[in-house]
């Protein structure tokens with residue numbers, strides 16, 4: 199989704215260079231155009247176009263600002279209203295070319311506001327919803343309001359979601375930022391420079407101190423200082439607590455890897471080790487309400503939804519209650535008439551900002567106030583945390599690759615920790631038995647580390663072999679269906695291959711018709727309770743000439759003997775490790791998608807049309 203960056207300073211620093219580097223650090227959010235506005239001598243200077251930042255920079259020299267310029271706004275746009283063109287790129291200006299606005303979000307009532315403004319003689323240049331904002335501000339400025347008052351009046355008219363950064367040619371030391379439902383963080387280098395951005399990595403090289411802007415708050419940024427206001431009470435400044443960011447920019451940079459996606463796959467062992475240390479008290483707090491809930495739902499989007507499918511298997515084993523997994527965008531439609539009191543919704547989101555998830559949660563809370571929301575996210579202070587009764591924060595660290603990798607495994611691990619806490623609380627399994635599950639879980643990072651060390655070349659070879667075929671698919675049973683689905687999603691996201699993950703049993707009812715001599719099928723085959731039946735499915739596909747590639751544990755024999763190629767996960771053969779196979783088997787499929795993207799000359803970090811944080815419906 200769109201990325202916002204703003205800087206205002208009193209230092210002699212190259213703000214053009216900083217603005218350019220900062221929006222490059224927001225590229226991971228997904229974008230199709232970009233733009234920059236600088237301010238100098240009561241004028242605004244805009245450069246913008248559709249395309250990649252580096253390409254645009256070659257001819258527009260985005261970082262070259264008028265000498266002495268101390269304020270800039272920069273934006274990456276992910277098109278919603280109007281195609282990605284120069285005219286539709288942000289910033290957008292008013293009729294006087296004095297007010298510049300950059301925006302992340304969607305204004306729902308923009309058509310009626312546009313008509314009103316057109317009737318007052320305003321001239322619009324773009325097809326965007328955003329452009330109404332500078333014109334509305336212009337209109338309120340005509341009513342003798344100052345810039346803050348005009349902005350407050352304008353945004354009170356706007357329905358929908360917005361993160362906004364605004365500047366005015368005649369207010370040399372001022373950026374005004376405000377938000378509703380779209381993230382905005384303020385960074386402060388006290389007394390020198392202030393920043394605003396959609397995400398922390400944008401300004402992390404310059405300061406570690408930040409404020410998280412909440413819904414319906416407005417911030418006035420001057421060089422090295424900031425004042426906060428509630429939109430509904432905008433005369434009185436309010437206090438907010440400064441936060442110190444405890445990771446540094448190395449964590450958000452490639453560190454020698456060709457791509458973030460590869461780096462983040464290789465970071466999975468350390469991300470898991472950190473997540474293993476989530477405070478036992480908070481895990482317990484999260485687990486206790488699940489024991490007495492009448493209905494439990496788990497909901498999420500994309501990769502997080504697949505983590506939900508895997509995690510619910512692990513929780514159900516110990517909780518002994520049915521957990522219904524529902525894609526978040528379908529949640530309200532499916533439960534509109536049947537959501538009952540004493541229900542719990544477990545919500546998963548790496549970003550904590552996905553609007554398709556935030557909306558049903560807000561709806562559920564309003565509809566049945568007694569409902570509890572338990573959420574798992576990777577981002578402290580993200581929107582989802584505001585609507586949640588309990589929050590667990592995965593410790594994956596910043597994930598920049600659009601395709602989620604390390605956050606997926608840490609989400610499942612977090613659900614597994616909750617599951618084992620439930621086992622302890624229920625006291626049904628012996629403590630010794632539970633301890634064995636804990637030990638198996640603790641060995642998961644080593645298993646992945648070992649696997650990644652030895653298998654990259656094998657996966658590369660399999661990818662080059664698979665590329666000879668137009669299609670293939672992943673098959674699995676039980677909990678591994680989530681792994682298969684996630685493997686398919688990764689290939690769609692980064693390699694533009696429409697490859698499906700499917701139930702091996704169900705594949706008889708359709709996909710098997712695709713199989714011809716040499717048609718590849720990848721079976722996910724941990725030796726769990728579904729193994730013998732999966733073996734039968736492998737034989738069905740082999741009998742029809744399928745080329746069998748299987749993911750098995752190192753000591754596997756039966757499926758190995760039927761396979762043309764095996765990918766071997768160094769995991770002991772026991773039920774304890776099997777329970778966590780959705781964590782230990784996925785890195786193989788993530789690597790497979792990564793190398794497939796390279797094979798197709800695609801940049802796995804910046805898939806076309808995708809955004810890492812999706813804040814529009």
Ligand code: G6P
Nearest residue numbers: 500501502547548549552602809
């Ligand atoms: C987008 C991203 C996916 C992600 C999904 C859910 O589609 O491209 O990688 O899985 O959103 O995101 P969330 O932040 O809620 O986990």
